[in-house]
Amino acid sequence: MGMSDSIRLLLFLSLPALAFPLQVAVPAGTATHDETASAAQASPPGVVEGRIKLDVVVTDKSGKPVSGLDLKDFALLDNNLPAKILSFQAIDGTARPTAADQAADHRVKVILLLDTVNVDFQQVAAERQEIVRFLRLKGSHLAQPMSIYLFTKDGVQFQSDLSADGNAVTAALNQVDGQLRIMDRAQGAWGDLDRVLLSVRNLDSIAQSEENNPGSKILIWVGPGWPMLDSSRFQSSSSKDQEQLFDTIVELSTSLREAHIALYSISAGQAGSGTFLYEDFLKGVKSAQKASPSNLGLKVLAVQSGGRVLPPSNDLASEIDSCIQDANAFYTISFDPPRADKANEYHDLKIVIDKAGLKALTNTGYYN
Numbered sequence: 389m390g391m392s393d394s395i396r397l398l399l400f401l402s403l404p405a406l407a408f409p410l411q412v413a414v415p416a417g418t419a420t421h422d423e424t425a426s427a428a429q430a431s432p433p434g435v436v437e438g439r440i441k442l443d444v445v446v447t448d449k450s451g452k453p454v455s456g457l458d459l460k461d462f463a464l465l466d467n468n469l470p471a472k473i474l475s476f477q478a479i480d481g482t483a484r485p486t487a488a489d490q491a492a493d494h495r496v497k498v499i500l501l502l503d504t505v506n507v508d509f510q511q512v513a514a515e516r517q518e519i520v521r522f523l524r525l526k527g528s529h530l531a532q533p534m535s536i537y538l539f540t541k542d543g544v545q546f547q548s549d550l551s552a553d554g555n556a557v558t559a560a561l562n563q564v565d566g567q568l569r570i571m572d573r574a575q576g577a578w579g580d581l582d583r584v585l586l587s588v589r590n591l592d593s594i595a596q597s598e599e600n601n602p603g604s605k606i607l608i609w610v611g612p613g614w615p616m617l618d619s620s621r622f623q624s625s626s627s628k629d630q631e632q633l634f635d636t637i638v639e640l641s642t643s644l645r646e647a648h649i650a651l652y653s654i655s656a657g658q659a660g661s662g663t664f665l666y667e668d669f670l671k672g673v674k675s676a677q678k679a680s681p682s683n684l685g686l687k688v689l690a691v692q693s694g695g696r697v698l699p700p701s702n703d704l705a706s707e708i709d710s711c712i713q714d715a716n717a718f719y720t721i722s723f724d725p726p727r728a729d730k731a732n733e734y735h736d737l738k739i740v741i742d743k744a745g746l747k748a749l750t751n752t753g754y755y756n
Contacts, residue, residue: 439474441722443604443648443694445714445749446741454746455480455717462748463740464723475722481532481715496604496715497550498534499594500708502564503611505539506583507655514656515610518704520561523554525705530554532606532715536561537594539611544590580615587614588640588684591651595643604648604718606695608711610704612655613686616665627676634676637683638732638755641692645751650695652711653687657700666697672753674734694750714749728756 444462446454459476481496500519504512519536534557536547548560598605644651666687673679682688687697696714698707725735733756739748 439722439724440645440754441475441648441720442737442739442750443650444719444721444739445650445694445717446719447714447747447749449745451710453714453717457719457741457743461742462719462721463742464721465736465738465740466723466726467735468738471723473721473723475720477720479718479720481717495552496532496606496718497601498530498532498712498715499537499605499607500534501537501539501544501594501607501609502561503539503587503609503613505541505586506614507611511611511656514702515704516561516564518656519610519708520558522705522708523558523561526554528553528555530557532712538564539587539590541586543586544594580617584614584617584681584684587686588636591686591689592640592643595640595647595649598647598649599643601647604715604720605650606652606711606715607649608652608654608708609686609690610654610708612657612700613653616662616669616685617681630676630679633681634673634679634732637673637679640684640689641753642755644689644693645754649693650714650749651686651690651693652695653690653697654704654707654711655700656702656704659700663700666691670752672734672736692752694752696749725754725756732756 446457448454455478457478459473462473462476464471464473502512502516502519507515523530530552533550533552534548534554535550536557538545538547547564548557551557594607666682666685669680669682669685669688670691672692673683690697696711698710701707721739734753735756736753737751739750741748
């Protein structure tokens, strides 16, 4: 590894120690991260400090969400040991608030992020067209409120207000053409490591900005994601650097969970030789010695967050719709984690459904 690579890798490993402002225009009436920082120091009403809350999507053999389940149908395993479920709620994600009960609005916020950093201009243009096609098919009535983010070399930029009006979201998306052309000219000189650093930083920024916003969120990352770095080249022999990498993994995993973000990965095209490489890194990282830059891959984080990785397709409109269907019916449970023997102790999580053919999607682990 050359000297420049070593310096950039050190910056990459130092993610938790840096501040990553999200370049997003905050909608009117929304508290900023600084404004909510003091409030975050105290637990919100009804929330027990240290308690972990999980969003759970249960699917049948065809992958469709299943509603109508009860607490008795769920069993939670923490490091393969039974854990007591302290609260349970079945949520109809399509419900609208009533005048008498505004809290009844359990619709999931959908963030659709168009990645222009890790793909070429032609693919970005094709993916944008598919997003527009999805929005036009839905017209003015989106099942879930949606906002559009654009990820460029300048960071993540807020493109549209949160809206259930697909026509309004389309109008905002149609304004990005000029930015896509600029990105096409500037992208060529970037190396893999630079794109990984920028991508991970900005995903962490989104998670941090959403931590204090109530409700569940689906973040659909449109694009194949950043490169899976060659561990043999980028693995550091320094124990300090390995600790920093491990801290980065802990930070991002925890931020996504606490923000209640399920990350979804979709992209245009066809499966290639490296499409399923991420599957080798799905197990939770239990120590700094086991940490690899590949543990921060987009698809790895998607599975671990309780989201899904959809295969490359030229019908992204259908894939977007499939992701959003997961928000139509889901469940929330909470539990108290056991006392940890050390800082950042990793715990595997598994939810078992007591009905044949059903599968639960949720966070696959947490750091205690």
